[in-house]
Amino acid sequence: MAARAGVSLGTVSNVLNRPDRVSDRTRSKVERxxxxxxxxxxxxARQLRAGQSRVLAYVVLDASNPFFTDVAQGIELAADLSELSLFICNSNNSSTREEAYLDLLQQQRVQGILITPVDPGADFLNEVARRGTPLVIVDRxxxxxxxxxxxxxxxxxxxxxxxxLIDRGHSRVAFVGGPLSIxxxxxxxxxxxxxxxxxxLPQDALVQLTTSALTVAEGRGAGERLAGMPARRRPTAAFCANDLVALGLLQQTIASGRRVPDDLAIVGYDDIEFASAAAVPLTSVRQPRQELGRTAAELVVDEATNPDHTHTQVTFTPELVARTSTLG
Amino acid sequence: MAARAGVSLGTVSNVLNRPDRVSDRTRSKVERxxxxxxxxxxxxARQLRAGQSRVLAYVVLDASNPFFTDVAQGIELAADLSELSLFICNSNNSSTREEAYLDLLQQQRVQGILITPVDPGADFLNEVARRGTPLVIVDRxxxxxxxxxxxxxxxxxxxxxxxxLIDRGHSRVAFVGGPLSIxxxxxxxxxxxxxxxxxxLPQDALVQLTTSALTVAEGRGAGERLAGMPARRRPTAAFCANDLVALGLLQQTIASGRRVPDDLAIVGYDDIEFASAAAVPLTSVRQPRQELGRTAAELVVDEATNPDHTHTQVTFTPELVARTSTLG
DNA sequence: TTGCATCATTGAAAGGTTTCAACTGCGGTT
DNA sequence: AACCGCAGTTGAAACCTTTCAATGATGCAA
Structure with a gap:
C-alpha cells in the first residue's frame, strides 16, 4: 500500500475518489x-467492495464475420454513452467455449452480457439470468x-x-443456402x-439449392451446380442466404463466362461492406447491424439498472438495397 | 455465503477446489x-487472494478488419492451450480508448496484454510493462x-x-496506398x-498514388486517377498497400470497361479471404496471420510465467500468392 | 482401555479497496 | 476563556475467497 510511502491510509482512497476533500499538499505527496x-x-478489491463492475461483454458467434463486428461496434457506441467498457468474447460456434465464457463473466460480475448464442434454446442462458446477471440475446x-x-x-x-426478383420479371428462381437447421x-x-x-407462381419454379455452410466456397459450388442444369429448367435469378454465398456464386458465374445480371441475377443477404465492392455490386438485404447492437446494449443496461425492467423482444425490419447484380 | 444453507464455511471452498477431501454426504449437501x-x-474475491487472473486480453486496432480477427484467432488457439481465456478490446484507432482499456486491464490484473497499438512509440506502452503487466506488441x-x-x-x-510484377514484364508500375505515416x-x-x-529501372517509372486511408473507397478513387493519366505514362500494373484498396481499384477498373490483368495487373497485400473470392482472384502478399497471433500469445505467457524471460522481437516472412489478377 | 493414524471439518488470517463514524487541530465567536 | 464549526485525516469494518494449522471424530492396533 502506497500509504507507507506517504503518511496515511484511507486518505489514498480519498485522493483517488474524492480529491477535493484532500489538501493540496497531501494530495501531491500521495500522487508522487x-x-x-x-x-x-x-x-x-475495488469490485469486491462495490459488488459490480463497469464492464459489458459480448459473446459473439464468429468474430471473423463482418456482420458481427458491425453489431459489436453498435454495442460499443451505446456502452460508451453509459461509460461502460466492452469485452468481446469469441465462442467460435462452440457451445463449450460459449458456456465457459458465460461462467467466467458471471463470476467476474459484469454488468451485463450480450450474446449471439449457438443455440438460443440452451438451458444455461436462462440460468444466467436467474442467477442475476442481465443477459440479452442478439440476432436470435x-x-x-x-x-x-x-x-x-x-x-x-x-x-x-x-x-x-419477381418484380424484375423472373419466374424461375433459386434459393441458395443452408443448412436449414440454422x-x-x-x-x-x-x-x-x-x-x-x-x-x-408454380411451386416447382422456386428451386432450393442447399449448401452445407454459408461460405464463399459453398457459393462457388452452387454456381457449378446451377450451370449444370438444362437451360430451360435453369433459374434466371438466385437469392442467397448470405453475402458470402452470393459472392462465391457471383465469382463462379463470371469466371465461367456468364454475365450478371443478364444470365443470372443475384441477391445476397446482410449487405456487408464487400457486397457493394464486388466486381458486380451486389443487391442485398440490409440489416440494421449497428442499431441491433445499440438496442441490445440499451436493453441490457436497462435490465441492470432499472428495477421496473420488463423483458422485451425487439424486431427490426430489413431493407432491400438494389444494385447492379439485379438491375443490369 | 452458502455456508449457512449447509452447515460449514471453508468447507464450501474445499468442495470447489479439492472435492476429494470432502465426504460424499457433505459435498452433495453443499452442491444442492x-x-x-x-x-x-x-x-x-478469488483473484484478490490469488493475485492474478487466468485472462489474456488483445487490444485490437480495428475489429472489423478481417486481418486482425484472424490474428485474434491465432491468439485464442495458443491461449486455449495454456487454459487462458481471451478478451478482445477494440480501440477502433483511438489512442484514448486504447489507453482506457490498458488502464482497466492492468487494474484487473490480467495475465498479459497483446496489443496492436495506434502508435507503437507511445510512452504508456512501456509504462504498462514497468508496472508489471506483461505486454506484447503485435504487427508493429x-x-x-x-x-x-x-x-x-x-x-x-x-x-x-x-x-x-517486374518478372511479369511490367516496366511502369503504380504504388497505391497511404498515408505514409502508417x-x-x-x-x-x-x-x-x-x-x-x-x-x-528508371525511378520515375514507379509512380506513387497516395491515398488518405486504406479503404475500398480510396481504392476506387485511385482507379479513377489512374484512368485519367495519359496512356503512354499510365502504369500497366499496380501494387496496393492492402487488399481493401486493391479490391476498390479492381472494382473501378472492371466497371470502367478495362480488363484485369490485361489492361492493369493488380497485387494486393494481406491475402484476406475476400481476395481470392474477388471477381478476378487477387494476387496478394500473404502474412502468417494466425501464426502471428499464436507466437504473440506464447511470448506473453512466457513473460508472465518464466522468470528468465528476455524480450524478443520476432519477424515473420511474407509470401506472394499469385492469382489471376497478375497471371491472366 | 489407551494411543495413534487417518480422515473430515473448522476457524482465523490475509488480500486491497471503500465507506463512515470518529478524531484532531485550528481559526473564529461570544 | 470556553466553545463551535470545519477542513483534513484516520481506523476499523466489510466485501468473499483461499489457505493452513488446529480440532474433532472414527477406526484400528497394541
Whole structure:
C-alpha cells in the first residue's frame, strides 16, 4: 500500500475518489508516491467492495464475420454513452467455449452480457439470468421469450428479396443456402416461399439449392451446380442466404463466362461492406447491424439498472438495397 | 455465503477446489444448496487472494478488419492451450480508448496484454510493462526494442510484390496506398522502391498514388486517377498497400470497361479471404496471420510465467500468392 | 482401555479497496 | 476563556475467497 510511502491510509482512497476533500499538499505527496511505486489500483478489491463492475461483454458467434463486428461496434457506441467498457468474447460456434465464457463473466460480475448464442434454446442462458446477471440475446429469438432479445425479421427479409426478383420479371428462381437447421436460413427460405406463393407462381419454379455452410466456397459450388442444369429448367435469378454465398456464386458465374445480371441475377443477404465492392455490386438485404447492437446494449443496461425492467423482444425490419447484380 | 444453507464455511471452498477431501454426504449437501441459491463464485474475491487472473486480453486496432480477427484467432488457439481465456478490446484507432482499456486491464490484473497499438512509440506502452503487466506488441515494431513484439517484414513484402510484377514484364508500375505515416505503408513502399532500383529501372517509372486511408473507397478513387493519366505514362500494373484498396481499384477498373490483368495487373497485400473470392482472384502478399497471433500469445505467457524471460522481437516472412489478377 | 493414524471439518488470517463514524487541530465567536 | 464549526485525516469494518494449522471424530492396533 502506497500509504507507507506517504503518511496515511484511507486518505489514498480519498485522493483517488474524492480529491477535493484532500489538501493540496497531501494530495501531491500521495500522487508522487504512486508514480514512484508504479501503483496500480486493484480492480478486484475495488469490485469486491462495490459488488459490480463497469464492464459489458459480448459473446459473439464468429468474430471473423463482418456482420458481427458491425453489431459489436453498435454495442460499443451505446456502452460508451453509459461509460461502460466492452469485452468481446469469441465462442467460435462452440457451445463449450460459449458456456465457459458465460461462467467466467458471471463470476467476474459484469454488468451485463450480450450474446449471439449457438443455440438460443440452451438451458444455461436462462440460468444466467436467474442467477442475476442481465443477459440479452442478439440476432436470435428465444422461443419461450423468457429473456430480452433483439433480432431482425428474417421471414420478411426473404419475402422482400424474392418480391424484388419477381418484380424484375423472373419466374424461375433459386434459393441458395443452408443448412436449414440454422434458424436464419430457414426463416429466409420460408419468406421466399411465401412471396412466391402469393405471386401465384408454380411451386416447382422456386428451386432450393442447399449448401452445407454459408461460405464463399459453398457459393462457388452452387454456381457449378446451377450451370449444370438444362437451360430451360435453369433459374434466371438466385437469392442467397448470405453475402458470402452470393459472392462465391457471383465469382463462379463470371469466371465461367456468364454475365450478371443478364444470365443470372443475384441477391445476397446482410449487405456487408464487400457486397457493394464486388466486381458486380451486389443487391442485398440490409440489416440494421449497428442499431441491433445499440438496442441490445440499451436493453441490457436497462435490465441492470432499472428495477421496473420488463423483458422485451425487439424486431427490426430489413431493407432491400438494389444494385447492379439485379438491375443490369 | 452458502455456508449457512449447509452447515460449514471453508468447507464450501474445499468442495470447489479439492472435492476429494470432502465426504460424499457433505459435498452433495453443499452442491444442492449452491444450485438452490443460484450461487456464483465471486471471481473478484478469488483473484484478490490469488493475485492474478487466468485472462489474456488483445487490444485490437480495428475489429472489423478481417486481418486482425484472424490474428485474434491465432491468439485464442495458443491461449486455449495454456487454459487462458481471451478478451478482445477494440480501440477502433483511438489512442484514448486504447489507453482506457490498458488502464482497466492492468487494474484487473490480467495475465498479459497483446496489443496492436495506434502508435507503437507511445510512452504508456512501456509504462504498462514497468508496472508489471506483461505486454506484447503485435504487427508493429517498437523502435527502442524495450518490449516483445511480433511482426512481419513489410519491406520484404513490398520487394516480393514488385519483383513479381517486374518478372511479369511490367516496366511502369503504380504504388497505391497511404498515408505514409502508417509504418506498414512506408515499409511496403520502401521495399517496392528497393526492388525497382535493383532491377535497374528508371525511378520515375514507379509512380506513387497516395491515398488518405486504406479503404475500398480510396481504392476506387485511385482507379479513377489512374484512368485519367495519359496512356503512354499510365502504369500497366499496380501494387496496393492492402487488399481493401486493391479490391476498390479492381472494382473501378472492371466497371470502367478495362480488363484485369490485361489492361492493369493488380497485387494486393494481406491475402484476406475476400481476395481470392474477388471477381478476378487477387494476387496478394500473404502474412502468417494466425501464426502471428499464436507466437504473440506464447511470448506473453512466457513473460508472465518464466522468470528468465528476455524480450524478443520476432519477424515473420511474407509470401506472394499469385492469382489471376497478375497471371491472366 | 489407551494411543495413534487417518480422515473430515473448522476457524482465523490475509488480500486491497471503500465507506463512515470518529478524531484532531485550528481559526473564529461570544 | 470556553466553545463551535470545519477542513483534513484516520481506523476499523466489510466485501468473499483461499489457505493452513488446529480440532474433532472414527477406526484400528497394541
Amino acid at each position: 508516491a504512486m508514480t514512484e511505486l508504479g501503483f496500480v489500483r486493484n480492480e478486484s 429469438v428465444q422461443k419461450d421469450l423468457a429473456l430480452c432479445s433483439v433480432a431482425v425479421d428474417d421471414v420478411l427479409g426473404g419475402r422482400v428479396a424474392v418480391e424484388h 434458424g436464419q436460413v430457414e426463416d429466409r427460405w420460408r419468406g421466399a416461399q411465401q412471396a412466391w406463393a402469393e405471386a401465384g | 444448496a449452491m444450485t438452490e441459491l443460484g450461487f456464483v463464485r465471486n471471481e473478484s 515494431v517498437q523502435k527502442d526494442l524495450a518490449l516483445c513484439s511480433v511482426a512481419v517484414d513489410d519491406v520484404l513484402g513490398g520487394r516480393v510484390a514488385v519483383e513479381h 509504418g506498414q505503408v512506408e515499409d511496403r513502399w520502401r521495399g517496392a522502391q528497393q526492388a525497382w532500383a535493383e532491377a535497374g
